[in-house]
Amino acid sequence: MSASISASTRPTLYTAPLSMFGMKVEIALREKGVDFERVSVPYSGENGYAPKHPVVLEANPKRQVPVLVHGELQLFDSSQIFEYLEDRWPLPNLWPGDISARALARQLELMADEVYFSQIIKLMGVQEAIEGRYAQEAIAISRAYYVQIEKRLCDKLFLAGDYCFADIAFFMAQIFGERMGAALTDETPRVAEWRTRMAARTTVRETLHPMIDFLDLNERFVPAFIRP
Ligand SMILES: N[C@@H](CCC(=O)N[C@@H](CS)C(=O)NCC(=O)O)C(=O)O
Structure with a gap:
């Protein structure tokens, strides 16, 4: 089926402008120097992701972005797409070469999306009740996660040693954490330094640009550390 793809x-x-999962993929495409077309699907604060883009409906039974179309291949889920990018465009490597380090990096990538970010999703639904017990519990769990990452960064510049997909995933998730009330504190200075290093990357700055414009246009909060 995909024999003609190169x-x-x-x-x-x-x-979409606020799709943190879409931005994960976009940063990775840029890191690998891939020339790609970016299609922004309909999204608004009032209606969310509606109407659904026909390609998204065709490619993804979960009806979500990101979707990557490459020749006849239609892929969904940012983490699955990461695997494809690494296979198709191996250089620069965005997974560690060592098997154990790679397994650990994949775990960190999953933790960013499914363990840490699940707390941030909870916060998205309770912005009006951020002082309430439910929100405060999600914030406390997020901060405990930052402390884990702080320990990990004690002898490294990036989460798994060299810069990799796990950094991209946690960076994108943490931007939303910051926006939703689970901000970093003085307790985790290395995480703050790592975040500054991440935000300075050209690939990251180019990718965040449409989100910052969208948030500014809609008079919504933009964390200072992602401002150019
Ligand atoms: N696990 C998926 C999550 C994708 C996801 O949640 N996409 C959101 C936007 S960031 C979406 O399309 N939401 C619309 C919907 O669920 O209808 C991934 O990594 O790609």
């Missing part, structure tokens, strides 16, 4: 075939990324 690394030089231009992929198309279906994403």
Whole structure:
């Protein structure tokens, strides 16, 4: 089916201005120097992701972005797409070479999306009751996660040693954590330094640009550390 696809075939990324999962993929495409087309699907504060883009409906039974179309191949789920990017465009490597380090990096990537970010999703639904017990519990769990990452960064610049997909995932999730009330505190200075290093990358700055514009246009909070 995909025999005609090559690394030089231009992929198309279906994403949205506030899609943290879409931005994960976009940063990784840029890191790998892939020339891609970016399609922003309909999204608004009032209606959410509606109407659904026809390509998203065709490609993803979960009806979500990001979707990556490469030749005849249609892929969904940011972490699955990471695997494809690494296979199709191996350099620069965004997973560690060592098998154990790679397994650990994949765990960290999953933790960012499914353990840490699940607390941030809780906060999204309770912004009006941020002082309440439910929100405060999510904030406390998020801060405990920052402390874990702080320990991990005691002898490294990036989460798994060299910069990798796990850094991209946690960075994107933490931006939303910051926006939703689970801000970093003085307790985790290394995480703050890591975040500054991440925000300074050209690939990250280029990717965040449409989100910052969207938030500014809609008079919504933009954390200072992502401002150019
Ligand atoms: N696990 C998926 C999550 C994708 C996801 O939650 N996408 C959101 C936008 S960031 C979405 O499309 N939401 C619309 C919906 O669920 O209808 C991934 O990593 O791609």
